[in-house]
Amino acid sequence: MQETKESDTHLGMRYLTGRGIPRNDEKAFSHLLTAANEGNPFAQNEVAYLYATGKGTTQDYTKAFEYYQKAARRNLSSAQYSLGLFYQYGLGQVPNHTKACQLFLKSKRSGFEPAKRACLQYCDHSTS
Numbered sequence: 664m665q666e667t668k669e670s671d672t673h674l675g676m677r678y679l680t681g682r683g684i685p686r687n688d689e690k691a692f693s694h695l696l697t698a699a700n701e702g703n704p705f706a707q708n709e710v711a712y713l714y715a716t717g718k719g720t721t722q723d724y725t726k727a728f729e730y731y732q733k734a735a736r737r738n739l740s741s742a743q744y745s746l747g748l749f750y751q752y753g754l755g756q757v758p759n760h761t762k763a764c765q766l767f768l769k770s771k772r773s774g775f776e777p778a779k780r781a782c783l784q785y786c787d788h789s790t791s
Contacts, residue, residue: 671694671695671698671701671706672694672695672705672706672709675690675691675694675695675706675709676691676709679709679713687719688718689719690719691713691718692710692713692718692719695709696710699730699733704733704734704737704738705734705739707734707739707742708730708731708739708742710730711726711727711742711745712727714726714727715727725755725756727749727754728754728756729755731745731746731749735766738773740773741770743766743767743775744767744777747764747781748763750762750766751763751781751785763785764782764786764787767782767785767786768782768786
């Protein structure tokens with residue numbers, strides 16, 4: 664089953680970026696959603712992004728939030744950061760400063776540069 668996840672993720676990213684094939688956001692979403700629902704955290708993060716931006720699907724912050732949560736639980740630092748932004752701005756749920764900063768800090772500890780900046784700009788410096 665791992666092979667299916669990787670091939671759907673790879674093909675989805677190729678459609679999303681137009682790498683070697685014509686760009687097609689709907690096909691990208693379909694392939695990435697398959698891999699995401701099979702538990703691939705990278706694909707979960709990409710599906711969340713597609714829901715958040717409305718690329719290849721209808722924009723839906725609630726679904727984006729759910730997929731960012733799944734990927735963040737698998738310790739994907741970019742998903743932790745994005746989920747922090749959703750808490751910061753109240754996308755898909757009510758704003759929560761504490762949860763946003765906790766996620767930014769967790770992502771920062773993995774070395775994710777945007778999370779380092781978010782901690783400096785948004786969070787209490789005693790927790791950064």
